[in-house]
Amino acid sequence: MPTLALTNFNILVGLLGGWISLFGLVSYLCKENYYLSEALISLLAGVAFSPPAANLIRPLEYAGTEEDVESVTLAFSRLVLGVQLVLAGVQLPSRYLRTQWKPMALLVGPVMTCMWLATSLLVWAMVPHIPFLHALAVGACVTPTDPVLSNVIVKGRFADHNIPTELQNLIISESGANDGLGYPFLFFALYLIKYIGDGGKQVSGGAGLAMGLWFGETWGYTIILSVIYGAVVGWLAKTLLRWAEKRKYVDRESFLVFAISLALFIVGTCGMIGSDDVLACFIAGNAFTWDDWFRLETEDDSFQPTIDMLLNVTIFMWYGAVIPWNEFLHNDVIPIYRLIPLGILVLILRRLPFVFAIHRFIPQIEQVKQAIFVGFFGPIGVSAIFYLYVTVEFLHTLNEGDEPRSDVAHLPEIVRVVVWFLAVCSIVVHGLSIPLGKLGYYAPRSLSRGISFMSGEGDGEGGPEATRPSFRIRGRVLYPFGRSRSQGIEAATGSGYNIESRAQSQSQSQPQSDVEGANRPIYRIGGSVIPPPPAGADEPGAAPPWTKRAGQPEHQKRSGPEDGERVNGSQTKVADEQQQVQTPPPPELPSRTIRFPDETPAAPR
The missing domain is CATH 1.20.1530 (Na+/H+ antiporter like fold)
Known part of the structure; x- marks a missing residue:
C-alpha cells in the first residue's frame, strides 16, 4: 500500500x-x-x-x-x-x-x-x-x-x-x-x-611571534602562494584547453563547463594545502x-x-x-x-x-x-x-x-x-x-500631476492663474487649471505640452497677454542620483548607451536628468562625430521560435 x-x-x-x-x-x-x-x-x-x-x-x-x-x-x-x-x-x-x-x-x-x-x-x-x-x-x-x-x-x-x-x-x-x-x-x-x-598566560611568544606568523603564514603561505598557484593553474588550464580545442578533442558541453570545473579543482586543492582558495580562484580565472x-x-x-x-x-x-x-x-x-x-x-x-x-x-x-x-x-x-x-x-x-x-x-x-x-x-x-x-x-511625475490637478479652477485669462508656475518633468511641462476649460482638462489628464509648440499655437489664436502667460516660470520637481534612461531604454533588447567599440576609451559621460535637456524634449547634437558612441547592429538570433524579453529581434532580410 x-x-x-x-x-x-x-x-x-x-x-x-x-x-x-x-x-x-x-x-x-x-x-x-x-x-x-x-x-x-x-x-x-x-x-x-x-x-x-x-x-x-x-x-x-x-x-x-x-x-x-x-x-x-x-x-x-x-x-x-x-x-x-x-x-x-x-x-x-x-x-x-x-x-x-x-x-x-x-x-x-x-x-x-x-x-x-x-x-x-x-x-x-x-x-x-x-x-x-x-x-x-x-x-x-x-x-x-x-x-x-x-x-x-x-x-x-x-x-x-x-x-x-x-x-x-x-x-x-x-x-x-x-x-x-x-x-x-x-x-x-x-x-x-x-x-x-x-x-600570555596560556600561550607564550607575545606580539613578536604573532607578527612572525602573520608575515610568514598569512602573507607568505596563504596569500603569495595562492596567487602563484592560481596563476599557474589558470595558465596551464588555458593552454591545455586551447591545445585540445585546436585538435578538436573537446566538445561544446565540456568546453563551456571548463571554468566551473576549474573552480572546483582549485577550491579542493587549495583547501587541502591550507592556502587561500578564494584568492586563488580569482587569479586563476583572470589568468585563464x-x-x-x-x-x-x-x-x-x-x-x-x-x-x-x-x-x-x-x-x-x-x-x-x-x-x-x-x-x-x-x-x-x-x-x-x-x-x-x-x-x-x-x-x-x-x-x-x-x-x-x-x-x-x-x-x-x-x-x-x-x-x-x-x-x-x-x-x-x-x-x-x-x-x-x-x-x-x-x-x-x-x-x-x-x-x-x-x-x-x-x-x-x-x-x-x-x-x-x-x-x-x-x-x-x-x-x-x-x-x-x-x-x-x-515619483515626482505623479506628484506634479497631482499638483496640477489640485491647483483649482481658473479666474479667467487675465487672473492670477495666468502667472501660476508650471512644473517640468523630464522634457514635459504640466500646466495648472485656470487658463481655459480645455487646458484644465489637458493638465488634469497629465498630458503636458511642448512649450515652444504651445507658445507658437497660442500666438496665432490668442492675444499677446496669453502668450506671456504661457511663458510662466517652470520649476523642476524631485531628483535622483540615478540618471534617467535614454529614449527607448526601457524597451526589451534596447542597446545600452555605454556600448562602445572595443579598444576605444569612453569620451562621453552620461548626463543626469538636468544635463543637456531642452524644454521641447529634443537632445543636443554631438559636436564631434568621431567621438560619438556607436551602437552595434542587433545580433542575429538562433533559429528557434522562442524569443526572450532581453533579446533583440534580428533585422528582416
Whole structure:
C-alpha cells in the first residue's frame, strides 16, 4: 500500500526545485522590471521556509549539531565563492589586472584598510565591553565587498544603461581581489588575540611571534602562494584547453563547463594545502582568460550565468534558514537598540567616505554621482559569512584543554551576532536601493500631476492663474487649471505640452497677454542620483548607451536628468562625430521560435 515518504531529502529537494521553478516564471519581471535581486528574494524565501516560520527547511535536523551546521555553511560559502570568483576573473578583459593595477591598488590598499579600521571602531564603540583587538577581528569579517551581491549591480538592464563598462569591470575586479585579501586583516587580529589576548598566560611568544606568523603564514603561505598557484593553474588550464580545442578533442558541453570545473579543482586543492582558495580562484580565472580567448568564445553563452543563478538562489535560501534571528534579540553581548544603529552606521561610514575621498585618482570614476554609487554599493554577504566561520573555527582552537580561555569566551557570539546582522542589513538595503532609487526618480511625475490637478479652477485669462508656475518633468511641462476649460482638462489628464509648440499655437489664436502667460516660470520637481534612461531604454533588447567599440576609451559621460535637456524634449547634437558612441547592429538570433524579453529581434532580410 502506498505511503507518504516525508523524508528530509524529499522535502528539501522538492522545495528547492519548486522555488527555483516559481521564481523562474517571473524572473525577468523581478530582476529587469522591478530591479529586485535574486539574492534578496531567495533570502526572504529561506526565511519563510525556516524553522521559525514554515519549518520546511530544518538545518539543525539535517546536520545534528550547531557545529556541523556551521561547518556546512562554511563549506557551502567556500564553494559558491570559488565558482563566483573564477567566473568574475573570466569576465574581465584581457590583462586587466596588469593594465589597471593602479586603481586596483588604491581600492584594495588604502580604501580596504580604512574600511577595516572604520568598521572596527564602530564595533568597538557600539558593542559594550569589547576589547579593541576583538573589534578588529569583527571588522575584518565584513571588510571585503561581496562578489555575489556585486554582480547584482553589474549585470542586467540597469547596469547596461546606467553603469559604464569600465566601471563595471572595476567593481567586479575589486570584489574578487579583496575577498581573498581579507585574510591578512583577519589574522592580524586573531594572532594577536591568541598570543597577547590573555597576557600570555596560556600561550607564550607575545606580539613578536604573532607578527612572525602573520608575515610568514598569512602573507607568505596563504596569500603569495595562492596567487602563484592560481596563476599557474589558470595558465596551464588555458593552454591545455586551447591545445585540445585546436585538435578538436573537446566538445561544446565540456568546453563551456571548463571554468566551473576549474573552480572546483582549485577550491579542493587549495583547501587541502591550507592556502587561500578564494584568492586563488580569482587569479586563476583572470589568468585563464588572459588573452581574452575563452571570454570571447563564451560571451554569448548562458551556461555559466545559469550555474551562477542556481548557486545564488540556493545559498541565500540556506542563509535565510540559518540566520540566528533569536540571537539578535536575546544575547549577552549587544542589545538590539545598539545593534540597529550599528548596522546603519556601518552601511554609511564603512566605505562611502573613503571611496569619495580618492575617486579623483581613479579614472573609471568620472563623476561625483559615480563616486557615491561605488562608495555606497560595497555589499556584505557571502564573503562575510565565510570569514565569520573561519573566525569561529580559529577561536575553537583556543579553547582546547581543561581550562578554556576566559578572554575569548564571548567573542564567537559577538562575531556571530554582529556579522550576521550586518549581512542581513546589507542584503536588504542594497537589494532595495535600486528599486527605491527608481521610485524616487519617477515619483515626482505623479506628484506634479497631482499638483496640477489640485491647483483649482481658473479666474479667467487675465487672473492670477495666468502667472501660476508650471512644473517640468523630464522634457514635459504640466500646466495648472485656470487658463481655459480645455487646458484644465489637458493638465488634469497629465498630458503636458511642448512649450515652444504651445507658445507658437497660442500666438496665432490668442492675444499677446496669453502668450506671456504661457511663458510662466517652470520649476523642476524631485531628483535622483540615478540618471534617467535614454529614449527607448526601457524597451526589451534596447542597446545600452555605454556600448562602445572595443579598444576605444569612453569620451562621453552620461548626463543626469538636468544635463543637456531642452524644454521641447529634443537632445543636443554631438559636436564631434568621431567621438560619438556607436551602437552595434542587433545580433542575429538562433533559429528557434522562442524569443526572450532581453533579446533583440534580428533585422528582416
